[in-house]
Amino acid sequence: QVQLTESGGGSVQAGGSLTLSCVASQYIYTMASFRQSPGKEREGVAFHQNRLQALADSVKRRATTSRDNSKDTLYLHLTNLTAEDTAIYYCAGDHRVVNDLDSRSYKIWGQGTQVTVSS
16 A cells, blocks of 8 residues: 655745655655645645646646655645645545546545645
8 A cells, every 4th residue: 555645834924935745655657736725625736747747727826846756755846825825735646647636536645734824
């Protein structure tokens, strides 16, 4: 059973930035980042395969995603944070080719890391 472990969450001032990391216990073809705010549905933020990556419209002007396959690690870097970015951020993965940000497409999930943006 593959395990995903997120890190990098915490409290951040509005306008700041942070980098979230997700380490997989073994290689997974597709890795992705999701987030969920209280009372809202889980939202896809980014997915990353070896040669294909995509960011959600809600963050693409201020986010990047990268991957270090030598470390089985996915990174999500967010800048110009606002209160709207406050959420639990989850790492997701699947051994298949997944080219979307539908949470139903991903079989493997991490426990999540809280990000709180304060003004």
